[in-house]
Amino acid sequence: DIQMTQSPSSLSASVGDRVTITCRASQGVGEGLAWFQQKPGKAPKTLIYDVSSLYSGVPSKFSGSGAGTDFTLTISNLQPEDFATYYCQQYYAYPLTFGGGTKVEIK
């Protein structure tokens, strides 16, 4: 199985900050990498697919990049509604696997 490792597991940031979350795969996943946002008690929402494609309706403050085994999610101009937990997922190979999550908290 492909292991997905996210870092950091949590971070504190202020409104207006730019934050970057990293996801590393144990082997190459091509372009099969997505990012999700989950707020407490809610179902996840899709933000990014195919490494850098913005899902419909997702604001352009979210961006994804990377290649091979190393990927990043960047959130610009952090707003109160962006404080949540973020997960990466690889869909290059079965079984599909998620990273452990990164909780973005208010400083």
Add this chain to the structure above:
Amino acid sequence: EVQLVESGGGLAQPGESLRISCAASGFTFSDHYMDWVRQAPGKGLEWVGRSRDKANRYTTEYAASVKGRFSVSRDDSKNSVYLQMNSLKTEDTAVYYCVRCVRLGIDYVPDPWGQGILVTVAS
């Protein structure tokens, strides 16, 4: 509006079986892959399994942790997908999400997700 509504969760004892369902509406169900993803209390997301569409002969894929115990099936006439869970273990306790998969880019993108349903396995 796309809607996914899970049902059938609850309490089961270790070793027992349980079937949860997901009723879909607002889209052509038969054209879509469907996933199940779970989340243990206070933990991260874990992909459980997938049902492909009719064009792909309803084939399925599973996580290693549930392979041989869980099975995903669907009834396109009822716009529903099911997760049959056998030989349940305490570590199967989780909120189970039903997820539609959309063909985008190079593969299938999961969206949207149902509201989730809690399955508790305890004696």
